[in-house]
Amino acid sequence: MNLIALGINHNSAAVEVREKVAFAPEQVSEAMADCCGSAGVDEVVILSTCNRTEIYALAPAGAVLAEKAVQLIEWMSGYHHLPSEDMRRCAYHYEGEQALRHIVQVASGLDSMVLGEPQIFGQLKSAFAVAAESGAAGAELGRLFQRVFAIAKRVRTDTAIGENPVSVAYAAVDLAGHIFSNLNECRALLVGAGETIELVARHLVDAGVASIVIANRTLGRARELADQFGAEAVLLAEIPEQLPKADIVITSTASQLPILGKGAVEQAIKARKHRPMLMVDIAVPRDIEPQVNELRDVYLYSVDDLREIVDENMRSRRNEARKADQIIALGIAEYREDLRRLGAVDLVKEFRGMADRTREEELEKALRNLARGQDPERVVSQLARALTNKLIHAPTTGLKDICAGGQREHLVQARRLLGMAEDGDSAARDARGACEGDADPLDISTDDTDHSRHTLQ
Structure with a gap:
């Protein structure tokens, strides 16, 4: 398998380096064509995400894969106008079956920053689709990636690798799903407008929350975020008005003092007629006074509570990752067997073609003889x-050569190849008789006369 996987990721390089070797979507097709020509590879797929840039390439037959990997590093650094020594310090590469294993692990989310995250599967499928459409990936990478996707799907189906949330933002939304039976009827109030709140908003929208209000110190940033998710933007000063309407409150600001105190929440609960409220405080220092937890009908969780959930879920994912490794090993072994079978395809085609030509030649002779009036x-x-x-002339000649070379043990395998019954005693007798030459059962003629008799004992 002349496969090479080469690249950098979140483990091998800082974001300052990763962003320099990232490929913009509009340049990937041209880059793959350039890679095939400049680095001398037959087929290539380029995957470029925020956490990794990787090249999956097929080297020509007979190429030294380690040397070809160096060429790929030189090409990538040259393409991005970076010193090659900088690339070598943070790049990694895999060859052959190890390269295949790495690609499957990437597709399954086992090599991601967040173990088991599902987005990478779609990103890899898109990368392959672009390569196939542009002609950079041909039949061989096509077969390989279809198997990669099949194994990754099996990992997702047969393990719980992606079921438990392992980010604080996702864990907060997942918690809401456990407390409220139908999020489609819930209203969420998000306090803050940073990256964490943005992730929370995205997960809430995916979960189907009915409406979202984003409260922030500056209205401009709140509106910018609200526009992305069809939410309403308000100032922090409007929180007392919004709080009684909120079933879910999630806070993440940089405030050094609590934004929500026990009194404000108590008034909101009374206005809600004691309908339950989930409050999740992701901020450090905390945005919600701890005393709020003393109120009935309020479920208050801190960032430490969520981290306990995340840590437990991460341990669960690691256990599932071990199961995934077994599935991947089995899938690669099956692919290896399929490749071996494919290796016989050309030989089978050639053999069948030879048999077809022989049939046509003999059929023409027979038809001519019938036309001459010979007895049908x-x-x-x-x-x-x-x-x-x-x-059977060529196979029997080959069997004679095996015997002449003293390779008696191959005769049993020959019986299997020829579709003969695998009787151990008879096979041994045939091998002895054939190789010792007492009576030559392999001596057949191609004479077409009636008195000829041809036997293969």
């Missing part, structure tokens, strides 16, 4: 005999 029964008999003789 005799013509058919001659046709059958000639076909048999010509089709």
Whole structure:
């Protein structure tokens, strides 16, 4: 398998380096064509995300993969106008079956910053689709990536690798799903407008929350975020008005003092007629006074509570990752067997073509003999005999050569290859008789006359 996987990711390089070697979507097709020409590879797929840039390439037959990997590093650094020594310090590469294993692990989310995250599967499928459409990926990478996707799907189906949330933002939304039976009827109030709140908003929208209000110190940033998710933007000063309407309150600001105190929440609960409220404080220092937890009908969780959930879920994912490794090993072994079978395809085609030509030649002879008025029964008999003789002539010659070389152990395998019954005693007798030459059962003729008799004992 002349496969190479080469690249950098979140483990091998800082974001300052990763962003320099990222490929913009509009340049990927041109880059893959340039890679095939400049680095001398037959087929290539480029995957470029915020956390990794990787090249999956097929080297020409007979190429030294380690040398080809160096060429790929040189090409990538040259393409991005970076010193090659900088690339070598943070790049990694895999060859052959190890490269295949790495690609499957990437597709399954086992090599991601967040173990088991599902987005990478779609990103890899898109990368392959672009390569296939542009002609950079051909039949061989096509077969390989279809198997990669099949194994990754099996990992997702047969393990719980992606079921438990392992980000604080997702854990907060997942918690809401456990407390409220139908999020479609819930209203969420998000306090803050940073990256964490943005992630929370995205997860809430995906979960189907009915409406979202984003409260922030500056209205401009709140509106910018609200526009992305069809939410309403308000100032922090409007929180007392919004609080009684909120079923879910999630806070993440940089305030050094609590924004929500026990009194404000108590008033909101009374206005809600004691309908339950989930409050999740992701901020450090805390945005919500701890005393709020003393109120009935309020479920208050801190960032430490969520981290306990995340840590437990991460341990669960690591256990599932071990199961995934077993599935991947089995899938790669099956692919290896399929490749071996594919190796016989050309030989089978050639052998079948030879048999077809022999059939056509003998059929033409038979038809000519029938046209001359010869006895049909005799013509058919001659046709059958000639076909048999010509089709088994080369195999029997090969069997003689095996015996002449003293390779008796191969005769049992030959019986299997020829579709003969695998009787151990008879196989041994045949091997001894054939190789010792007492009576030569392999001595057949291709004579077409009636008195010829051809046997293969």
